[in-house]
Amino acid sequence: MLLRFCYALKAGIVTNGLGIIRHISFFDNEFRKKYPYISTQKSDNPDIDKEISDSKSLKPVLSDFFDLHPTFSFKTFLGDSAFDSYDNYSMLRNTFHFDRICTPINPRNSKSGSNSSDIPVCPIDNTPFTFLGKSGGKNRSVRYKWVCHKCVPKGSSRTCICENPCTDSKYGKCTYTYIDKDFRTCPSIQRDTEHWNNLYKHRVLIERTINLIKDSFAVETRKSWNTTTIKVDVYFAGITINRSTSSKSIT
Numbered sequence: 311m312l313l314r315f316c317y318a319l320k321a322g323i324v325t326n327g328l329g330i331i332r333h334i335s336f337f338d339n340e341f342r343k344k345y346p347y348i349s350t351q352k353s354d355n356p357d358i359d360k361e362i363s364d365s366k367s368l369k370p371v372l373s374d375f376f377d378l379h380p381t382f383s384f385k386t387f388l389g390d391s392a393f394d395s396y397d398n399y400s401m402l403r404n405t406f407h408f409d410r411i412c413t414p415i416n417p418r419n420s421k422s423g424s425n426s427s428d429i430p431v432c433p434i435d436n437t438p439f440t441f442l443g444k445s446g447g448k449n450r451s452v453r454y455k456w457v458c459h460k461c462v463p464k465g466s467s468r469t470c471i472c473e474n475p476c477t478d479s480k481y482g483k484c485t486y487t488y489i490d491k492d493f494r495t496c497p498s499i500q501r502d503t504e505h506w507n508n509l510y511k512h513r514v515l516i517e518r519t520i521n522l523i524k525d526s527f528a529v530e531t532r533k534s535w536n537t538t539t540i541k542v543d544v545y546f547a548g549i550t551i552n553r554s555t556s557s558k559s560i561t
Contacts, residue, residue: 322371329515
């Protein structure tokens with residue numbers, strides 16, 4: 311007899327940038343019935359059985375949240391590399407209307423000619439190109455401009471000082487990435503910049519909230535086989551954390 315089982319109950323948690331919990335979705339039978347397009351694959355090992363991946367659960371969790379709060383609007387999405395997929399970037403922008411997606415690149419999804427952050431690199435030594443900002447113009451798509459790291463300013467223009475240039479242009483190698491064509495590469499805020507790093511630091515607050523639920527409130531270790539009891543434990547943990555966080559913000 312082949313038995314497939316899992317003693318875990320997975321949930322998706324939505325927080326704001328301060329780590330305050332705004333929504334919890336449990337991936338139970340009701341959730342699966344509501345979103346039948348999410349495939350669930352069971353394994354024989356409950357320790358590695360994740361059932362529904364973070365990436366696939368993103369759309370239904372956010373759908374539940376915005377269905378409950380239709381007047382809420384957020385401009386920036388913060389997530390770890392588990393959410394790095396082309397479908398998610400398009401969905402976050404077009405369905406949920408996020409203007410900026412702060413998600414690190416998963417190296418497994420990177421394309422050739424770019425580094426681990428999908429920044430264009432030198433074809434000779436793989437040194438990242440220099441980001442010069444957004445370019446536009448009348449009837450032109452908004453795009454990011456990149457130049458070779460050895461293209462230095464000279465007057466109102468630039469000149470290439472590379473000993474082995476890969477182009478005949480005196481300006482040096484120049485390339486563009488287009489926001490409308492690839493929102494993953496151009497998520498409206500450039501990766502590895504000071505702005506990006508300062509904004510992504512808020513992930514520490516979000517991870518702290520998740521770790522508090524799992525570790526401090528010991529929800530990670532299942533104490534009951536009753537699903538309702540487990541849900542109540544998670545809800546109470548979330549309420550307690552929110553009250554504590556709100557009190558600290560006031561003081």
